[in-house]
Amino acid sequence: MTEVFYEKCVEGHWYDPRINKTIDVYTITYEMSQKPSREKILTLELLSDFKGAGDFDYFDEEKVEYEEGLPIYPQIQLGTAHRKQINDVS
Numbered sequence: 095m096t097e098v099f100y101e102k103c104v105e106g107h108w109y110d111p112r113i114n115k116t117i118d119v120y121t122i123t124y125e126m127s128q129k130p131s132r133e134k135i136l137t138l139e140l141l142s143d144f145k146g147a148g149d150f151d152y153f154d155e156e157k158v159e160y161e162e163g164l165p166i167y168p169q170i171q172l173g174t175a176h177r178k179q180i181n182d183v184s
Contacts, residue, residue, distance in 0.1 A: 097159070100124070101156040103152070121137075
């Protein structure tokens, strides 16, 4: 039997003064039920590590098949991502 989890994710933006850039920040958890919404909890968790983050987006509908070692609620994963944009100059 395959178990399916819902990925609940809050993404935002945070200014990193060390590199003088704004980076994407996120917090993710995986749960067996789509309800209840974890938007407020995940946003507060993100703000506890990245004070001043903002422009949050919440996603909770992506289904993920269970894999060995997949984190599930109440474990919350925090992280950052830096995206480079390549402009076509031709």
